[in-house]
Amino acid sequence: xxxxxxxxxxxxxxxxxxxxxxxxxxxxxxxxxxxxxxxxxxxxxxxxxxxxxxxxxxxxxxxxxxxxxxxxxxxxxxxxxxxxxxxxxxxxxxxxxxxxxxxxxxxxxxxxxxxxxxxxxxxxxxxxxxxxxxxxxxxxxxxxxxxxxxxxxxxxxxxxxxxxxxxxxxxxxxxxxxxxxxxxxxxxxxxxxxxxxxxxxxxxxxxxxxxxxxxxxxxxxxxxxxxxxxxxxxxxxxxxxxxxxxxxxxxxxxxxxxxxxxxxxxxxxxxxxxxxxxxxxxxxxxxxxxxxxxxxxxxxxxxxxxxxxxxxxxxxxxxxxxxx
Amino acid sequence: xxxxxxxxxxxxxxxxxxxxxxxxxxxxxxxxxxxxxxxxxxxxxxxxxxxxxxxxxxxxxxxxxxxxxxxxxxxxxxxxxxxxxxxxxxxxxxxxxxxxxxxxxxxxxxxxxxxxxxxxxxxxxxxxxxxxxxxxxxxxxxxxxxxxxxxxxxxxxxxxxxxxxxxxxxxxxxxxxxxxxxxxxxxxxxxxxxxxxxxxxxxxxxxxxxxxxxxxxxxxxxxxxxxxxxxxxxxxxxxxxxxxx
Numbered sequence: 001x002x003x004x005x006x007x008x009x010x011x012x013x014x015x016x017x018x019x020x021x022x023x024x025x026x027x028x029x030x031x032x033x034x035x036x037x038x039x040x041x042x043x044x045x046x047x048x049x050x051x052x053x054x055x056x057x058x059x060x061x062x063x064x065x066x067x068x069x070x071x072x073x074x075x076x077x078x079x080x081x082x083x084x085x086x087x088x089x090x091x092x093x094x095x096x097x098x099x100x101x102x103x104x105x106x107x108x109x110x111x112x113x114x115x116x117x118x119x120x121x122x123x124x125x126x127x128x129x130x131x132x133x134x135x136x137x138x139x140x141x142x143x144x145x146x147x148x149x150x151x152x153x154x155x156x157x158x159x160x161x162x163x164x165x166x167x168x169x170x171x172x173x174x175x176x177x178x179x180x181x182x183x184x185x186x187x188x189x190x191x192x193x194x195x196x197x198x199x200x201x202x203x204x205x206x207x208x209x210x211x212x213x214x215x216x217x218x219x220x221x222x223x224x225x226x227x228x229x230x231x232x233x234x235x236x237x238x239x240x241x242x243x244x245x246x247x248x249x250x251x252x253x254x255x256x257x258x259x260x261x262x263x264x265x266x267x268x269x270x271x272x273x274x275x276x277x278x279x280x281x282x283x284x285x286x287x288x289x290x291x292x293x294x295x296x297x298x299x300x301x302x303x304x305x306x307x308x309x310x311x312x313x314x315x316x317x318x319x320x321x322x323x324x
Numbered sequence: 325x326x327x328x329x330x331x332x333x334x335x336x337x338x339x340x341x342x343x344x345x346x347x348x349x350x351x352x353x354x355x356x357x358x359x360x361x362x363x364x365x366x367x368x369x370x371x372x373x374x375x376x377x378x379x380x381x382x383x384x385x386x387x388x389x390x391x392x393x394x395x396x397x398x399x400x401x402x403x404x405x406x407x408x409x410x411x412x413x414x415x416x417x418x419x420x421x422x423x424x425x426x427x428x429x430x431x432x433x434x435x436x437x438x439x440x441x442x443x444x445x446x447x448x449x450x451x452x453x454x455x456x457x458x459x460x461x462x463x464x465x466x467x468x469x470x471x472x473x474x475x476x477x478x479x480x481x482x483x484x485x486x487x488x489x490x491x492x493x494x495x496x497x498x499x500x501x502x503x504x505x506x507x508x509x510x511x512x513x514x515x516x517x518x519x520x521x522x523x524x525x526x527x528x529x530x531x532x533x534x535x536x537x538x539x540x541x542x543x544x545x546x547x548x549x550x551x552x553x554x555x556x557x558x559x560x561x562x563x564x565x566x567x568x569x
Binding site: 185186187190191193194196197198200201202203204205206207208209262 | 377400409411415419431432437476
């Protein structure tokens with residue numbers, strides 16, 4: 001069957017080996033950059049997986065994921081700075097607020113398809129960004145600084161090493177992959193793919209199109225917001241320009257499209273390719289290189305859409321079939 | 325046969341701006357029947373289908389299903405109640421296999437993967453598509469795609485199946501196969517309403533034929549009577565031929 005993962009023994013052992021290597025990685029590397037790089041790979045992989053549930057499976061091409069990312073980051077950070085709410089609880093609250101925001105925006109957009117949905121999602125994200133930029137309660141354009149606390153898992157804050165962040169993000173990524181593969185293999189996954197094909201086909205098969213689209217958006221928003229809270233706790237400072245901007249939304253789409261939209265593992269591969277390019281050019285070239293990563297992205301995306309629309313994951317599957 | 329008709333269409337009227345696509349159309353379908361709706365191109369057959377299955381809200385009139393008013397229900401709710409349909413231009417889910425397409429229909433009655441899988445296999449065997457179950461839906465011939473579309477509809481376990489031109493574009497051999505399939509569908513207790521241009525199929529399958537022209541129902545009756553009806557000949561061929569008939 002295409003699209004639905006069925007695990008062979010070989011795949012299970014490969015995954016187990018990869019997991020062991022990833023678990024050992026923090027012990028093997030020195031310095032903070034390799035750690036930061038992997039954390040960003042995991043985070044964008046998670047964001048891509050979350051995007052994929054609505055974009056890849058249900059065909060709702062959101063270019064506004066930064067709104068959910070920012071809402072997650074802001075909810076937990078605001079609750080923490082204003083009411084001393086534990087960030088783990090803030091994380092769940094952020095997920096809920098983002099899912100509610102998704103429902104709110106999802107209702108008027110419930111019949112929009114293709115580019116129209118994409119345009120609406122950009123508009124939504126920009127409205128959120130501009131609003132947050134002027135909202136005094138949450139610091140407006142100055143943003144929020146996360147108050148320093150002792151490092152502990154409970155406080156979701158670590159100063160001496162990035163390793164705990166690494167493991168937490170890896171855990172989040174695995175959770176997202178679990179959610180996505182559950183969606184993909186269950187009735188919901190079939191229904192979302194039918195909806196992606198055509199609303200009419202879905203309706204004659206008895207599918208409540210609006211309900212399933214809403215469910216997909218809300219799940220996606222929840223996971224995206226979780227990553228947002230993580231990012232706030234990791235960077236310890238946030239303003240609208242760091243979490244709510246369009247380039248973040250675009251990067252999320254690119255990660256998923258490059259890796260393979262509509263496959264569970266695609267975004268992970270996409271993130272593993274794109275994030276090193278973006279982080280390395282940023283660090284090595286500094287301001288001189290700003291935009292270089294975008295040039296590389298653009299080239300990659302053009303190549304992918306012309307020669308391999310199924311993404312790298314589709315390419316790997318093709319090679320796998322040939323070698324069988 | 326029960327006293328309440330399975331489908332009861334009462335005075336359905338549908339306007340698109342100045343165009344009267346359906347003008348006060350009424351008919352009933354009893355359980356176990358095969359009823360064909362025929363008429364020249366643009367007569368309003370597909371519009372009528374869309375009004376019955378919840379794709380268009382009619383401007384006036386009612387649609388009753390088993391005595392229950394379903395006139396303004398959403399299409400997916402109508403499907404849940406037991407009315408399945410296909411489209412004039414064949415619609416399948418392109419990036420799925422044949423089996424997955426049918427499973428998507430089967431999920432309506434069973435949320436579990438295993439049960440939907442089983443039901444889909446059963447329907448595919450019934451429809452003669454079982455050997456192609458792992459093929460991509462896009463790789464099928466037109467005939468197989470039409471069978472697939474019927475299979476998807478059957479997987480939702482309907483009481484009433486409405487087919488919009490499922491014979492169009494088939495060669496004579498394929499046509500025989502499709503007619504045989506629809507007979508088996510009826511034998512399984514599914515009532516059929518079909519919009520069809522292929523008269524060979526209409527004559528063979530129908531218990532009753534309803535003729536629509538310019539949005540109005542003009543004649544209704546057994547197929548043999550309908551095809552010699554002067555009004556029907558006029559509708560299809562114009563006045564000159566009616567004079568000769």
